[in-house]
Amino acid sequence: MDAETRRLRQRLSDAGHVPDIVILKQTTTSTNDDVRELAQKNIASILICSEAQTQGRGQHQRQWISPKGNIYLSTLINSRTPLDGRLALEVALNILQMPKLHGLNLQVKWPNDLYSSQGKWGGILVEPLSPHQAIVGVGVNLFTPQSHDPLQPISSLSDFGLNNLDRIEIVAQLYLAIQQAAQWFEHGCYNLADRFNHHAVFMQEQVQFEHHQGILTGRFEGINQEGAVLISNNGQQQTFYQGRMRRILGQDDPS
Numbered sequence: 001m002d003a004e005t006r007r008l009r010q011r012l013s014d015a016g017h018v019p020d021i022v023i024l025k026q027t028t029t030s031t032n033d034d035v036r037e038l039a040q041k042n043i044a045s046i047l048i049c050s051e052a053q054t055q056g057r058g059q060h061q062r063q064w065i066s067p068k069g070n071i072y073l074s075t076l077i078n079s080r081t082p083l084d085g086r087l088a089l090e091v092a093l094n095i096l097q098m099p100k101l102h103g104l105n106l107q108v109k110w111p112n113d114l115y116s117s118q119g120k121w122g123g124i125l126v127e128p129l130s131p132h133q134a135i136v137g138v139g140v141n142l143f144t145p146q147s148h149d150p151l152q153p154i155s156s157l158s159d160f161g162l163n164n165l166d167r168i169e170i171v172a173q174l175y176l177a178i179q180q181a182a183q184w185f186e187h188g189c190y191n192l193a194d195r196f197n198h199h200a201v202f203m204q205e206q207v208q209f210e211h212h213q214g215i216l217t218g219r220f221e222g223i224n225q226e227g228a229v230l231i232s233n234n235g236q237q238q239t240f241y242q243g244r245m246r247r248i249l250g251q252d253d254p255s
Helices: 003-014 031-039 086-096 167-186 192-199
Strands: 021-025 046-050 071-078 107-109 113-116 119-130 133-140 206-211 214-223 229-233 236-240 244-247
Touching: 003 021, 003 167, 021 031, 031 046, 031 071, 031 119, 031 133, 071 167, 086 107, 086 113, 086 119, 086 133, 086 167, 086 192, 107 192, 133 167, 192 214, 206 229, 214 236
Parallel strands: 021 046
Antiparallel strands: 046 071, 071 133, 107 113, 113 119, 119 133, 206 214, 206 244, 214 229, 229 236
8 A cells, every 4th residue: 555545544534434445546547437346346435536537527428538637536425315416416515615625715516517716626426326326426626627618617726726735635525525415415405405506606697508308598596405406587487407507608707
């Protein structure tokens, strides 16, 4: 075991949440796939982190660009409560509460993006393995990668004026935030709508919402307690549990 892995295990042990398997990699195809392989061997407590991914992915199998130097980690969540889309929202909200991010005005874009006024700095991918077990993957930019999408501003922790970015400490805080999120989920996601809407990007702004029946233009009014998006159009509010939201082009901060 190398020194960084020992240090990470000790940090998590001190917090009372050291997993059975802790693996730090320089590169991998996908940390979610690495966790999936171990989960199939009935290992229930896993943390895998890599500095780069060659086949990273986001929602709906979209490619997640994973250049070397940022954080890509995955872990396994086992829940007594049947899993649903609220888990990803809880993960996002608990990441915003990490000590390292204290005092920063950070935001969340439904359903799984970590945002700031400067752009997207991270993302979350939850992949269910069963009704009670899921892989939670998180990608966080320590440094700002080059963006190939002019409509998607990209940011990073280094853009927020954070100095001395201790990679191991950030990995530990991310893992602990995911564990805390799982506890919020187990206990019914208390006051989820208010907590999420307090940090939600694009609140009360005009958005385009792409769903299985087409694209709806309307005002984003946050989420309800079940984690569903609320879009108001022509005086009527519609509810969606799946889809993709973009700000209307021409506004100050396109997504």
